[in-house]
Amino acid sequence: MAQGLNQISRRHFLAAAGAALAAPLFIPASALGRAGRPAPSERIVFGCIGLGGQGMGDMRATLGLPDCQVVAVCDVDKDHLNAAQRAVNDRYHNTGCKTYGDFRELLARKDIDAVNIVTPNHWHALLGIAAAKAGKDIYCEKPLTLTLREGRALVEAVKRYERVLQVGSQQRSGGEFRFTTELVRNGRIGKVHTIEVGIGGKGPGGRGDFTNPPPNLDYDMWLGPAPLAPYCADRIHWNWRWFNEYGGGQLMDWIGHHLDIAHMGMGWDNTGPIEVEGTGTFPTVGIWNAATNFDITATYRDGTKVNISDKNQGGTKWIGTDGWVYVNRGKKDASPKSLLGEEHLRRPIEFYRSPGHMANFVECIRSRGVPVAPAETGHRSASVGHLGTIAMMLGRKLRWNPETEQVLDDPAANAMLGRAMREPWQI
Numbered sequence: 001m002a003q004g005l006n007q008i009s010r011r012h013f014l015a016a017a018g019a020a021l022a023a024p025l026f027i028p029a030s031a032l033g034r035a036g037r038p039a040p041s042e043r044i045v046f047g048c049i050g051l052g053g054q055g056m057g058d059m060r061a062t063l064g065l066p067d068c069q070v071v072a073v074c075d076v077d078k079d080h081l082n083a084a085q086r087a088v089n090d091r092y093h094n095t096g097c098k099t100y101g102d103f104r105e106l107l108a109r110k111d112i113d114a115v116n117i118v119t120p121n122h123w124h125a126l127l128g129i130a131a132a133k134a135g136k137d138i139y140c141e142k143p144l145t146l147t148l149r150e151g152r153a154l155v156e157a158v159k160r161y162e163r164v165l166q167v168g169s170q171q172r173s174g175g176e177f178r179f180t181t182e183l184v185r186n187g188r189i190g191k192v193h194t195i196e197v198g199i200g201g202k203g204p205g206g207r208g209d210f211t212n213p214p215p216n217l218d219y220d221m222w223l224g225p226a227p228l229a230p231y232c233a234d235r236i237h238w239n240w241r242w243f244n245e246y247g248g249g250q251l252m253d254w255i256g257h258h259l260d261i262a263h264m265g266m267g268w269d270n271t272g273p274i275e276v277e278g279t280g281t282f283p284t285v286g287i288w289n290a291a292t293n294f295d296i297t298a299t300y301r302d303g304t305k306v307n308i309s310d311k312n313q314g315g316t317k318w319i320g321t322d323g324w325v326y327v328n329r330g331k332k333d334a335s336p337k338s339l340l341g342e343e344h345l346r347r348p349i350e351f352y353r354s355p356g357h358m359a360n361f362v363e364c365i366r367s368r369g370v371p372v373a374p375a376e377t378g379h380r381s382a383s384v385g386h387l388g389t390i391a392m393m394l395g396r397k398l399r400w401n402p403e404t405e406q407v408l409d410d411p412a413a414n415a416m417l418g419r420a421m422r423e424p425w426q427i
Helices: 010-022 053-063 078-092 103-107 121-133 148-160 175-185 219-223 237-242 249-266 337-342 357-367 375-394 411-415
Strands: 044-049 068-074 098-100 114-117 137-140 165-167 192-198 275-281 293-299 305-309 315-320 323-328 331-335 398-401
Touching: 044 053, 044 103, 044 357, 053 068, 053 078, 053 114, 053 357, 068 078, 068 103, 078 098, 098 103, 103 121, 114 121, 114 357, 121 137, 121 148, 137 357, 148 375, 165 357, 165 375, 175 249, 175 315, 175 323, 175 331, 192 249, 237 249, 249 305, 249 315, 249 323, 249 375, 275 375, 293 375, 305 375, 331 337, 375 398, 375 411
Parallel strands: 044 068, 044 114, 068 098, 114 137, 137 165, 192 305
Antiparallel strands: 192 315, 275 293, 275 398, 293 305, 315 323, 323 331
8 A cells, every 4th residue: 555645754754864875876766666656655645536527537637647646536436436446457557446435434544645526516515624624635626616605614624724725727727828817917908897708508408207326326425415306317427517406507617717717817816706796597497407598797896897608708808908818728819919929928927837737736735835726716716606696596786795705785695605415414
């Protein structure tokens, strides 16, 4: 079993230092780890929780880092679990990866330094807080949490237990996003007055073909803190996104990407809007219930308005007094066009050049530094989506205090900032 960073004590360090003084100058590659990888005592040991499509992708990103080792996987679907175990064992050419159906057993392992949390959103807060309490660093997919109050609770837990948390807002590690946000932050389009965030809509659907859960799935654990609901295939796995009880639709699926980049360009990583209003369409057929179309406007303290809509061009566009800048994955544009030729110029404000989102997380585990997408940042990005959803549901404008995180003079809206959890789950 690999020895993780949590187990490297001062005694081990001093003993290793003393041994190094007496060691020969030439050290065989085999002593440093298989195929030149760091020795087991120097690797960061991971457990992966949630192994659907995105979960497997994040796990493979971890497997691709030579200074990391995945030793455990956890999922409530045995088919996903077994596939993940095979992938890990194939990568290391052994049978050392352990499987778990209950995340608490994985978190109890003292040799695990960090966890990937890639479950439906309704599990993020519970898992993240439990991982922080267990002394694990955390890579948590976006959006950070299902509700705004859960987000604040997770942020505070990360602070309390002095953990590193990287939100899976991978665009912050992309070169085109770094360049365009630097243009905005350096005033190259003048004063920004409007930002357009484009997130595609999703049609209604979901067949209510209710059956018994398949034998490979622990459905009660899948539901966890969510309300009790009959099983059907269109509720779980990829389809959970289209339910407010587990995801929040396209709005919440992408708010942690394109709105997050809008915040990055404006320096709003630790704050939020002061007003949020919006309209949306909610399904009247099928079992999916998240908004299918939406048009939300958030106003910030400096007067800048951010429009989040399925009518906007996908991605993020900042519009200023002297021009505009647009970015999406693999795409960037600007007016004047000459701005696009400034990519290799030095700028007064420059962002950290990430070696990759997972690699940056691992880098910060070692340094105890702040990753490119820390918990507070992810919480603030998700908060705008949470507030927009509440505004659509209530049909009125919300006045928001980003410092106290309270809706002003609206008890009904404040009550919607959190949700009750099904027993016995609580945070």
